[in-house]
């Protein structure tokens with residue numbers, strides 16, 4: 586854990602097209618990460634599990650309603666100075682509704698392959714976990730940051746059961762109001 590002793594929780598949500606050949610990303614229009622392409626997402630509200638947070642954030646930021654989605658992996662980010670981030674990443678395989686640009690995000694489809702992703706306009710750690718996301722291999726990724734620089738990383742492929750245990754621990758913390 587970084588020296589601040591604080592952990593912030595966020596979700597990241599990535600819709601896939603029905604044939605799996607495309608992914609929907611959003612370009613952040615304001616605030617943290619402005620100008621970067623990423624999945625949709627944000628902080629859980631009080632009393633919300635991460636799954637519910639993922640569903641709500643996707644709806645608020647892209648206008649669509651996820652009907653089939655699951656946790657694909659978790660990003661644990663330790664910062665040498667600032668707060669740490671714990672960020673579950675969700676894969677959406679079915680949704681209803683129309684994709685819309687919102688105040689926060691400009692949505693765009695990209696090919697679901699590494700050479701189609703705009704890594705130079707994504708968070709620094711993105712290129713380290715996206716290969717697992719694209720291969721549909723569940724993962725637990727740990728990063729040590731100094732500001733925006735990744736000092737070290739360890740991305741492990743894990744079984745769905747292990748990922749589920751990580752998610753249970755996070756939901757327990759959220760539901761206990763300890764986040």
Ligand SMILES: Nc1ncnc2c1[nH]c(=O)n2[C@H]1C[C@H](O)[C@@H](COP(=O)(O)OP(=O)(O)OP(=O)(O)O)O1
Pocket residue numbers: 595596597598616617618623624625626627628629662670672708709710
């Ligand atoms: N490295 C890094 N730093 C900060 N945030 C992220 C990363 N990598 C990421 O993938 N992310 C994700 C986590 C979230 O999905 C967004 C940040 O959420 P954002 O919506 O900008 O945060 P807030 O505006 O404070 O939260 P809400 O108000 O939307 O709840 O980037």
